[in-house]
Structures are given as C-alpha cells and as structure tokens.
Amino acid sequence: MANSDQARPSESAATLTSVSVVYRRGRQRVSAATDVSLDIPAGRVVGLIGESGAGKSTVLKVLLGLVKPTSGRVEIGGTDLASVPPRRAVALRNSIQVVMQNPYGSLDPRWTVARSIAEPLRAEARRTGGPSDSAAIRARVAEMLDRVRLPAAKAESYPRQLSGGERQRVAIARALSVRPRLLVADEPVTALDNVTTAQILDLLDELHRDVGLAILIVSHSMSVIAHLAQDVYVMRHGRVVESGDTAAILDSPRHPHTAMLIEASRFLDEWTDGSDLAPAGAA
Amino acid sequence: MSLTDTPQAEVTHGPAGTRATSLAWTIVSRFLVRAAELVGFLVLLVVALFLLARAQGDPAAVLAGPEASPEDVEAIRVLYGLDQPLLIQLLNFLRHFLFFDFGTSIHEKVPALELALDRLGTTVVLCLIATVINVAVATPLGLYVGGTGGRLAWLRKVVSGAVLAAQGVQYYIVGMLLIAVFAINLRLLPAIGFDRPDSWVLPSIALAWLAAPRLTRVVASAASQVYGSEIVHTATAYGLRPGTIRTRYVLPNVMVPMIATAGTQFTLLLSGAVIVEGLFGINGLGLLLVVSAQNFDFPTLAASVTLIGLIVFAVTVISDLLYRLVDPRLRRSGA
Numbered sequence: 312m313a314n315s316d317q318a319r320p321s322e323s324a325a326t327l328t329s330v331s332v333v334y335r336r337g338r339q340r341v342s343a344a345t346d347v348s349l350d351i352p353a354g355r356v357v358g359l360i361g362e363s364g365a366g367k368s369t370v371l372k373v374l375l376g377l378v379k380p381t382s383g384r385v386e387i388g389g390t391d392l393a394s395v396p397p398r399r400a401v402a403l404r405n406s407i408q409v410v411m412q413n414p415y416g417s418l419d420p421r422w423t424v425a426r427s428i429a430e431p432l433r434a435e436a437r438r439t440g441g442p443s444d445s446a447a448i449r450a451r452v453a454e455m456l457d458r459v460r461l462p463a464a465k466a467e468s469y470p471r472q473l474s475g476g477e478r479q480r481v482a483i484a485r486a487l488s489v490r491p492r493l494l495v496a497d498e499p500v501t502a503l504d505n506v507t508t509a510q511i512l513d514l515l516d517e518l519h520r521d522v523g524l525a526i527l528i529v530s531h532s533m534s535v536i537a538h539l540a541q542d543v544y545v546m547r548h549g550r551v552v553e554s555g556d557t558a559a560i561l562d563s564p565r566h567p568h569t570a571m572l573i574e575a576s577r578f579l580d581e582w583t584d585g586s587d588l589a590p591a592g593a594a
Numbered sequence: 595m596s597l598t599d600t601p602q603a604e605v606t607h608g609p610a611g612t613r614a615t616s617l618a619w620t621i622v623s624r625f626l627v628r629a630a631e632l633v634g635f636l637v638l639l640v641v642a643l644f645l646l647a648r649a650q651g652d653p654a655a656v657l658a659g660p661e662a663s664p665e666d667v668e669a670i671r672v673l674y675g676l677d678q679p680l681l682i683q684l685l686n687f688l689r690h691f692l693f694f695d696f697g698t699s700i701h702e703k704v705p706a707l708e709l710a711l712d713r714l715g716t717t718v719v720l721c722l723i724a725t726v727i728n729v730a731v732a733t734p735l736g737l738y739v740g741g742t743g744g745r746l747a748w749l750r751k752v753v754s755g756a757v758l759a760a761q762g763v764q765y766y767i768v769g770m771l772l773i774a775v776f777a778i779n780l781r782l783l784p785a786i787g788f789d790r791p792d793s794w795v796l797p798s799i800a801l802a803w804l805a806a807p808r809l810t811r812v813v814a815s816a817a818s819q820v821y822g823s824e825i826v827h828t829a830t831a832y833g834l835r836p837g838t839i840r841t842r843y844v845l846p847n848v849m850v851p852m853i854a855t856a857g858t859q860f861t862l863l864l865s866g867a868v869i870v871e872g873l874f875g876i877n878g879l880g881l882l883l884v885v886s887a888q889n890f891d892f893p894t895l896a897a898s899v900t901l902i903g904l905i906v907f908a909v910t911v912i913s914d915l916l917y918r919l920v921d922p923r924l925r926r927s928g929a
Contacts, residue, residue, distance in 0.1 A: 375831045405833040417824035421846060421921060431832035438833060482828075489832060 322353040323389060324493040324525035325374060325407060330383030332369050332549075343369040345549045347383070351493060354523040356516075358540030358557060360530055360572060366549035367529045371497055374527070376404045388492060398438075405435060408486035412498040414478035418470040418485075425466040428452045428485045435489050455484035459514060476507035483514065493525045494518070500535060512538050533576035537561060545569045624918065628911045639903050640691050643896050644684055656890045657700065696900070697893035701886065706893035710879060710901050716788055717871070717878035718905065720801060721863040723794055727802035728809055728863075729856055736813020736848070737840060742821050754814070761807035765866060769800030769873045788876040797874040804866040805859040812855045816848040849920040857913025861906050 332344040372378035411417035459480040500508040553566040564570040654671035696706040777785035868880035886894035
C-alpha cells in the first residue's frame with residue numbers, strides 16, 4: 312500500500328500548466344479542458360478523478376501526446392515539450408507509458424504476449440539505433456512477465472487466451488518494459504471484477520514502492536484513488552475543482568462535487584462489499 | 595485496507611497452440627467444410643440450370659430452332675430424351691453435369707465446355723487485373739480517409755466526398771468516357787480487344803470502378819476504428835511514428851474486412867465483366883454468356899454459368915483462407 316508519509320521528491324515526472332483544450336465541431340467550439348494545472352512528482356502516485364465527461368481523458372491524451380493542447384505548457388521531467396526538437400520530444404514522451412481501460416482492446420489480437428511486450432522495446436531500439444531483436448529484448452520480456460507475476464509460459468499466448476486480469480498484467484508489463492518514469496493508468500480496473508481489481512491495484516502499488524515509479528491513476532471511483540493515490544486532483548466540467556493530499560481531501564472535502572464523489576463511492580462500497588474508504592497508507 | 599495478492603486465482607483458457615499447428619488445422623478444417631459446401635452448391639446449380647432450360651419454353655422447340663417443322667421438333671425431343679418424365683430428365687442432366695458434359699454449342703457447333711473454357715482465361719485475367727487495381731487504389735485511399743488529424747485534415751474530407759461521388763458514377767459510363775478520352779481523342783490506348791497489355795488498361799480501370807469506391811469506404815471505416823482504438827493510442831505513447839503505426843497496426847487490422855469485401859466483389863466484377871466485355875468488344879466469358887442467352891444456346895449457357903459458379907466458389911474459398919492467414923483470431927475460432 313502506498314505510504315502518504317513517504318518523502319515527496321522534488322523532481323517532477325510530468326507537469327501540466329494552464330492547459331486548455333478546445334475541440335472544433337463544425338462551427339462550434341467545445342471546451343474539453345480549461346486551465347488545467349497538474350503536477351506528478353517523481354515516485355509519487357497521483358489520482359485524477361471526475362465523472363464521465365469531466366475532462367480526465369483529455370488531460371491524459373495531452374500528457375500522452377495524443378491531443379495537442381490549445382494553450383498551456385506540458386513538461387516532462389522538467390523539460391518543456393514545446394522547447395525541444397520533435398525527436399527529443401518523442402524520447403521524452405517515451406518516459407510516460409500507459410495502461411488503458413479496456414484490457415480486451417489495448418492488446419493487438421494478432422500478436423503473442425511476448426511480441427506485445429517487446430513492441431515498445433523494439434520501437435525504442437529503432438529510434439535509438441540499437442538492436443531490435445536481441446537476446447536482451449527476450450530477457451527483458453521474461454523479466455517483465457515475472458515482474459507482473461505472470462508465468463513464463465504465457466509468453467506465447469494470444470490475448471484471446473488470457474483472462475481480463477492477465478491481459479491487464481500484460482499491458483502493465485508492456486508499459487514497464489521501457490523503464491518509464493511515469494505510468495499513466497487510465498481507469499485500469501473499470502472492466503475487471505472485484506477480486507481482479509484488488510490484484511491489479513495491489514500490483515500497481517507494489518511497482519510504485521519497489522521501483523519508485525510515478526503513477527497517474529485516472530478513475531471515476533474514489534475507492535480506487537483512495538487505495539492507491541497520495542495526491543488527488545478532482546475534475547468537473549473540464550476544470551480542476553480541488554486538489555491536494557488524498558487523506559486530507561477524503562477527510563474534509565472543500566468542493567461540494569468532491570464530497571459528492573466521496574459519498575457516492577462510499578455508498579457503492581457499502582452496497583457491494585461492505586468495505587469503506589480509507590486513504591492510501593492507512594492500512 | 596489490505597488487498598489480495600493471489601494472481602493465481604485468475605482464469606486461463608487452455609494452452610496456446612503453435613502457429614504451425616494452428617495453420618495446418620485451419621487449412622484442413624476449412625477444406626473439409628468447403629468440400630461439403632461445394633457438393634451442396636453443385637446440386638443447387640444443377641437444379642437451377644435444369645429449371646432455367648425449362649423456363650425458356652419447350653427445350654425441344656428451342657433446340658430445333660424457329661424454322662423447324664413439328665416432326666423435327668418431335669425428333670429432337672426423342673433424341674435428347676426430352677420426352678422422358680421430368681425426374682428422369684433431371685437425373686440424366688445430373689449424370690451429364692457430373693462429367694461436365696454440356697453437349698455441343700447450338701450456335702458455334704463445337705463442344706460447349708471447350709468454347710466456354712476458351713473464353714474463361716480472358717475474363718479471369720480481366721477480373722484479376724481489376725481486383726489488383728481495386729485493392730491498390732482502395733487501400734491507400736481508405737487508410738488516408740480513415741485517418742485522423744494531420745495538417746491537411748480538410749483534404750481528407752474532400753477525398754472522402756470524391757469517393758462517395760465516384761460510387762455514384764456507373765462503371766459503364768466511366769468505360770465510355772475512357773474510350774472517348776484515351777482511345778478516340780488522345781489515341782493513347784486501344785478501345786477494342788484484350789490481346790495486348792495496352793488493351794488491358796481501359797477495360798480493367800472501367801471494371802475496377804465498379805468496386806473501388808465501395809472497397810475504399812470499407813477500408814476507411816475499418817481504419818477509422820483502428821485509429822481510434824486503445825492499441826493505437828498505446829503505440830503512440832511508446833513513440834511510434836504515424837507511418838509505422840499505419841503499417842504495423844492499422845493496415846494488418848483492416849486486412850480482414852478488406853479481403854472479405856474484395857473477395858465478395860470478385861463476384862460483382864464477374865457480373866460487371868458482362869457489360870465491360872460488350873463495351874470493349876472483348877471475347878470473354880461474359881460476352882459469351884450474353885450471346886448464348888440471346889441465341890438460346892443452352893449448352894453454352896450452362897457451361898458458362900457452371901464455370902462462373904466454380905470461379906466464385908474458388909474465390910470464396912481463397913479469400914476465406916486468406917483472412918484466416920492474416921488474422922490468428924479466426925484460425926481456430928470456427929468463425
């Protein structure tokens with residue numbers, strides 16, 4: 312379990328400063344994110360919570376380079392992406408890896424587990440001019456399978472032969488293979504059952520503690536955020552309405568929307584398994 | 595709050611088969627299924643051809659010709675066994691059909707099968723070239739139209755609209771325009787025949803027009819789905835260039851709908867070849883089909899229809915195998 316008392320490193324894994332994203336739909340302009348500032352310190356777990364349509368996915372896409380912000384600054388490891396050449400920006404972005412929500416849709420169904428995990432390694436090798444099919448890559452794949460507690464025999468399986476939890480483990484292994492400084496987990500347990508959800512959250516927490524990985528976990532469930540994140544940002548209608556230490560916010564939310572999210576999660580938890588909300592590190 | 599740490603509890607679904615075993619299983623199982631389907635298909639074709647002959651009126655009168663006397667018609671009826679009960683006629687027809695014995699062409703006075711086989715090559719080559727053009731045009735256009743973002747996003751809309759407009763222009767109109775421009779005005783390419791490589795160009799383009807806009811839209815739709823998928827988002831996150839994403843992720847994932855559509859379209863091209871061969875004066879199976887129907891040359895008609903049926907069947911089998919080869923999901927799924 313993450314420890315909220317852990318010393319906060321000064322270096323930042325990624326920072327968004329006053330980021331706004333406006334989409335154009337015909338003649339209309341739709342604002343998906345407005346003046347969002349968000350800091351993910353190195354080695355820290357940060358939660359991003361909000362209802363569907365709150366702008367979480369937009370922020371995530373900006374961070375991953377899938378959407379160009381209309382205004383604002385994106386820094387990775389303290390470097391402003393707009394100030395560096397495209398090749399350097401790609402290398403910087405490579406230090407952020409992602410685990411998507413849908414374990415059924417994020418793995419290429421035509422590829423074996425080993426090939427999926429090796430793909431970012433090969434992409435990195437191509438970019439840096441290194442060997443693309445070396446024993447080192449195979450060894451790294453085996454190491455990653457072990458890291459996410461999947462048997463080595465799964466390496467030659469196809470995604471259709473895996474359970475949802477196993478697929479999500481493969482997605483985590485793939486993301487970790489290139490040693491990112493930040494792992495972005497976009498609602499990584501939404502499509503999973505309760506037991507598998509607990510296992511995946513446990514694994515993410517273990518990775519954070521063991522390798523000092525910074526994690527941005529995006530969720531619409533306060534329970535998930537409470538289990539894992541030390542800091543939390545609450546979004547509504549494209550804006551960050553509240554942010555700070557998870558334990559403090561859970562204890563005394565300032566914004567009514569945050570209070571509503573906490574109350575909703577608490578109600579659902581009691582309704583489903585009788586558990587209650589507890590901040591990261593409280594166990 | 596403590597969380598469980600027993601990942602072994604997760605369910606798995608059996609061992610992964612090797613690629614070679616999977617491929618061999620695919621080929622054998624599909625062959626057996628298709629062989630059974632072929633038998634059913636041929637029986638249906640026989641019955642359809644038998645009924646077609648009777649639908650033209652009295653077959654004896656048709657075979658004897660319009661100038662024949664009632665005695666001649668009766669002699670033909672006895673000669674060809676048309677005086678027998680209908681069921682006996684059907685069984686006789688089936689016996690001849692099994693040995694590909696369609697009789698002699700009434701119009702050309704040569705074995706009907708020989709005549710049809712002689713024209714088969716031209717039509718198959720025409721349809722194959724049209725298929726190559728179809729895939730070669732639809733693949734890059736579809737991938738472009740189905741893409742997102744980029745500096746020339748407006749151009750994508752223009753191309754998309756042009757493809758839609760192209761679908762509304764009939765291929766035989768295109769054929770006539772091609773003849774008018776490239777054969778008559780510019781005198782660059784021949785308008786008639788199919789005997790030299792330069793004579794292949796105009797009819798193949800006209801025929802490909804029948805299929806390419808539709809295939810482009812299928813590829814665009816599939817590509818759009820893949821571009822919006824989490825697979826592509828993840829690949830973008832590990833720094834792959836758009837071109838690499840296109841060739842490694844998008845193209846392989848649009849291959850199945852593309853092959854399935856192009857396979858189905860081969861049948862469409864065979865029917866289109868009837869018009870194109872007439873337009874460009876090509877002595878192919880399509881033109882033979884039209885002429886034999888006009889002349890009530892039933893043996894030739896039956897031989898031509900049978901050959902076309904077998905080609906359609908072969909193309910279906912090939913495309914079925916092809917898309918199983920490109921997509922491991924379909925190899926043992928029984929889909």
